[in-house]
Amino acid sequence: MxxxxxxxxxxxxxxxxxxxxxxxxxxxxxxxxxxxxxxxxxxxxxxxxxxxxxxxxxxxxxxxxxxxxxxxxxxxxxxxxxxxxxxxxxxxxxxxxxxxxxxxxxxxxxxxxxxxxxxxxxxxxxxxxxxxxxxxxxxxxxxxxxxxxxxxxxxxxxxxxxxxxxxxxxxxxxxxxxxxxxxxxxxxxxxxxxxxxxxxxxxxxxxxxxLFRVFKIRRKESSCISCNLCSEDCPMNIQVSQKKVVRDHQCISCLECTSEAVCPVADTVVLSIGEK
Amino acid sequence: MKMNARIMTIVVLVVLFGGIALATALGLWNTENTRTPTRLEKGDAAGEYGEYNPEDIRGSYTFTEVSKFFEIPLDELRLAFGLPEDIDMTVFRTGDLESLYGDQLSEDQEIGNGSVKLFVALYKGLPFPLTEPEYLPEAAAEILKARGNLDDETLAFLDQYTLQVTAPENAEAVEAVQAEAEEEHTESGSAESVNGNTTFKQVLDAGVPEERIVEILGMEMPNHILTVKNFCLENGLPFSTVKGALEAEITGE
Known part of the structure; x- marks a missing residue:
């Protein structure tokens, strides 16, 4: 990891x-x-x-x-x-x-x-x-x-x-x-x-x-350390840490929850198409 | 496939600005109403097919635009409407004339956009209905008469609707008169005018019954969300006449 x-x-x-x-x-x-x-x-x-x-x-x-x-x-x-x-x-x-x-x-x-x-x-x-x-x-x-x-x-x-x-x-x-x-x-x-x-x-x-966007925010459970930072930092209060794929109608795609920003583990919360 | 923030940023910028560039190239990127008057159609007047239609001069047109579209020297327009030498004709609009002569006009008289339409039409020898009162300053009437292309009916019309008025002597005085008129308009809370943006819904909301609108138009009631002006232009109705009739209904005169 x-x-x-x-x-x-x-x-x-x-x-x-x-x-x-x-x-x-x-x-x-x-x-x-x-x-x-x-x-x-x-x-x-x-x-x-x-x-x-x-x-x-x-x-x-x-x-x-x-x-x-x-x-x-x-x-x-x-x-x-x-x-x-x-x-x-x-x-x-x-x-x-x-x-x-x-x-x-x-x-x-x-x-x-x-x-x-x-x-x-x-x-x-x-x-x-x-x-x-x-x-x-x-x-x-x-x-x-x-x-x-x-x-x-x-x-x-x-x-x-x-x-x-x-x-x-x-x-x-x-x-x-x-x-x-x-x-x-x-x-x-x-x-x-x-x-x-x-x-x-x-x-x-x-x-x-x-609900149907091509690139979705996905959380990889296998590498997630459950620090909850993604949920805490979400401006729209979405519980990212409890989802595998974010489909919440309030998501604004700010990417602040991703591994490029607040998530401390690389390649764990990512914007992607498909499973990887 | 993973997408990082940098690549997404590039895609966002390319889609937005590339899309705007493409729309511009295709002629789809319009950020304002077309400011070109419609052209006269076949049957409007012999030999004048394709000329810009003076009836479509809008109150938002500047005098420079009127000069450009109808090929009338700017100085001739300035002289006709008594505009001061130092006024900026690229900014001063034909609709601004309405407040220029202040209290020199009685309540049923107006020198405004309609006067410019009349002047341009007669100056260019283009068709214009002489059915409604349309006032001109004396200087404008003199310029038209001096061109020597008016028939007896038009000369009689001019004699009847020419006013002796004096415009403010400089741009500063014009601004003061306009500010005063604006203040009066605000205080009175006037909502009685029909302009290029007025929809049939707004006319109905102002208390004019649908039957009366149908009567004025001589046609079936249009879709309420259409503007009166667009409807008139599309159906060959004189906007100034319809506007006057609807305003009279609204004010109850």
Whole structure:
């Protein structure tokens, strides 16, 4: 058995998260500048709606039934939705764990929460309640798709913390959106990724791919030393140490449980296709 | 087969950015509404088939875009609508005209995007329905008359709907007038306008009965999630007329 000397966070994931957060923030700022005629030429000035893959999901009904897009949504959103779905079929909701800037911000707030609450962090909500709350995001998904379909407007943008995060300086954000963002960020101080766990409609949709994704997270029982670090470090509180294959609908493919990160034994928790 | 984080990162980046590059190459990567007006179709006007349709000038078009699409010198547009020399025509939109003349207009008068449509159509000799009141500043009417291609009916229409107005003298004053209008709009909480983004659902929600919408359109009730503007364009209806009629229903005038 080959045991690693130290376990560590995946630096490459942090780098990718910072890159996408910076990219989206720059595009959002450039969009505001472009509206004033001061946009930066080499950078995209697309609206946030145009580069949000969830827009491609909520417009599908209208696209199929009338051949048009929901207000403020464009072809780019549908293209992105397709690409993210392809990635999810391969690796699960890797978009949530590696790309989504709202998830990244929640993790940054979570780091502060971990310093404050230490071991109690991410374990405040009783398991019974938590388990039920985890299905709330499917209700949100159903509501958003239904309301968008019957109204032809982006109903969700008034509640969307992602939109609020990158537009708070514009005066275009509804009060409800700012409240949801505030609650999400404050909640991140006690629970890791509360929006992703309990309310994100896009996470709900992508989470379904965990049931049939091509590359799955697998735990090799023969080399596992039952240290439980994989379960303890999982931001979504999945009991990885009790599973051979992670098929939990909440997995965000962050790979923090794997032998590349927290698992101290090499080749024991891995992302793989097939048994090995 | 095992997949490590580095390889997965490369796959993620290649799929996302490669996919965007491919979509761009195929012409599928559009991040904004097409800003090109529709073109006149056969039967709209003899000899004008294929020209950009002035009726499709949107309030979000800048004066520079109007100048480019319809090949009208920018200075001519500036003069027609009394815009100050220092105003940035690449930013100032035709819809911004609505707040420009402030309290010089009575409640039933407006100089806005509709005025630009009328001016462009007459300037280019393109078809435009002279059925609804559409006001122009005096300078615009003078430019059109000087081109000498208007018939008697159009001249009479211009005489009836020409207004003597004075625009703010510089860009700073324009901004001040716009800020004031914006403030008034916010205070009044107005939700009475129909614009390019308004859906039939929103019109229904504003209290206009379905039968009345059917009557205005002269067609069966469209899918509620369609925008009024798209429906009009696809069915050859004059958006300005439909918009005016729906707004009148909403305000109860």
């Amino acid at each position: 080959q045991k690693k000397k130290t376990s560590k966070k995946l630096w490459i994931r942090s780098a990718v998260q910072i890159f996408f957060f910076g990219l989206i923030a720059l595009i959002a700022v450039n969009h505001s500048l472009a509206e004033e005629g001061r946009g930066i030429a080499f950078l995209s000035s697309a609206s946030l709606h145009a580069i949000c893959p969830f827009g491609g999901v909520v417009t599908l009904y209208q696209l199929v039934t009338t051949g048009t897009f929901v207000q403020k949504i464009h072809e780019s959103s549908v293209v992105l939705a397709g690409l993210v779905l392809l990635l999810a079929i391969l690796f699960g909701p890797v978009f949530c764990g590696w790309v989504c800037p709202l998830g990244t911000v929640q993790e940054w707030f979570g780091k502060l929460g971990k310093k404050i609450f230490r071991k109690r962090y991410n374990h405040f909500i009783p398991q019974k309640i938590d388990r039920v709350l985890r299905y709330l995001r499917y209700l949100v998904l159903g509501w958003v798709i239904y309301m968008t379909a019957i109204s032809g407007t982006l109903i969700f943008s008034n509640l969307d913390p992602y939109y609020a995060l990158f537009h708070f300086w514009t005066g275009e954000v509804a009060v409800t959106g700012m409240i949801v963002l505030g609650v999400t960020l404050l909640g991140s101080l006690v629970v890791e990724r509360p929006w992703c766990k309990y309310a994100c409609p896009y996470g709900a949709l992508l989470g379904v791919t965990n």
